[in-house]
Amino acid sequence: MLSLRVLKGSGPAAASRWLLVGLASCGTGLLLLGALGWALAHPNAGTSDAVVRLGWCVVPVVVTVQLAVAVARAQPAAWPRAGLDAAGLGRSGLVLLGAASAAVVCAAGSVVALPLFLLLRGDLAGGPYHGIAPGLLATGHHLPPAGVVTLLAVVPVAAGVTAATGRLGTGRRTSSDEPSGTPSGLPWGIALVAAGLGVEAGAPGGHDIPLPSGLGSIASAAAGGWVLAAVGLVLAGPGLVHLGGRLLAAFRPGAIRLLSGRALQQEAHRIGPPLGLLSAATAAAVSAHGLRPGHPLGHVTVFAATLVAVCVLAIAAMAAVESRSTRRPAAATMRDLAVSPAVLRSVLALRAGVLLVAFLLPALLVAAMSPKP
Structure with a gap:
């Protein structure tokens, strides 16, 4: 009640x-x-x-x-x-x-x-x-x-x-409450992705699981490998974001690189899992795009794919909004210190570029290395 x-x-x-x-x-x-x-x-x-x-x-x-x-x-x-x-x-x-x-x-x-x-x-x-x-x-x-x-x-x-x-x-936690330690899931995520790709590559030639809308079939071992790779991408998300922040803040950084890198390291635990989920969904979409070009998809398949895409994008959008709200006090402090708006925009653009690479590059690698049904 x-x-x-x-x-x-x-x-x-x-x-x-x-x-x-x-x-x-x-x-x-x-x-x-x-x-x-x-x-x-x-x-x-x-x-x-x-x-x-x-x-x-x-x-x-x-x-x-x-x-x-x-x-x-x-x-x-x-x-x-x-x-x-x-x-x-x-x-x-x-x-x-x-x-x-x-x-x-x-x-x-x-x-x-x-x-x-x-x-x-x-x-x-x-x-x-x-x-x-x-x-x-x-x-x-x-x-x-x-x-x-x-x-x-x-x-x-x-x-x-x-x-x-x-x-x-x-x-909503402030930046001082955000865990600052290095996420421990990156090695496990990479190991799961590698294991999943290995299982897919070594899957037997049988095709006992039909794909939706008549897009072919896939071996059960290959489907299990896809699940392992997807879980690995989600698990590695926080570690990839944190690693990107550390690389930005390393090697004598300027103000823009330092601010962007520190922000990514503090927000890795929040935006990392949604980013990994978005990466897994993108890898699946890229892999499915090459199946039977020109073959029409059924209404139920289109409905299910749209439902999954909307949910994944909504999760990522909520993480971005929550991350933005936690940065407002720091942004207000920098404006009070007469930091120019151009610097703040440069910091935001650099963070967005790193996040784009952090989710898109693993997705494309997994999609390219996965065997086609």
Whole structure:
């Protein structure tokens, strides 16, 4: 109940973020119900095909959960701290409140997904929607209530558990609160990326996992290698940002290089993971771009790709906005010291260039070294 009251009293910016989470949860719910519909419409296709189609829904589920966690992490800064402190909510209470808010919003999106799916099937009004393959809607087949509830509960439960067990911030940290130590994930991330590429290169010649929209097939070992490489990119993100900051601040830096490098080192823990996630998504998009040129993609594939892209970009945008808000006191101090606006713009441009290289170069390397299906 408290989480509903807090959500109701959120400002326009916070409400728009939660609305995006609800829409992402709704879209992911539609994809999960589509996998269930295909399994019902093709009972003789075998369990493996249904599991493969359900497995492709893992990517939208993961990015939707990450988006919900990112919004829950940024939310405490906009909450009425005085009232929550008076209610006896400490740090753990705020974490649980953020987790409950994420679960409630995701549950609302999943609930909305059910009538939309029934509407597409033609169960509520009119006939079935003809823009999607009838096999995904399972028109004329009875939907099992247990299966529907289980699939629609995946995103809310995962979002709530992840937000509750994750390290959610209780507000926007200042630069003095930001961890300044070197992130320890860079060696592990590089090792995972190398292991993933090695697994892909040594995968057997079998192609037992079909890709969406008839784009070919891929070996299960190669798919596992892709997962390892993607996790490695996310894990290496903070270390790459910190390394870029150290290189900028090394070798007799000027004022612009020093300010840019120190800022990147302080913000590596905040913007590194979203940057790694964006790098992994870019690597997958570049690799998929070369599959069967000119082959039309299905509506469901386009919908799923758009959902993943929007979630990843939203996570990166929220990290950028949060990072900008933490730099405002330092920028105000430099303006008070008569630092010219041109210097501040140069610092911002240099930071943006380093971040662009830090996410784009690993993505292109992984995409180029990954074997094509």
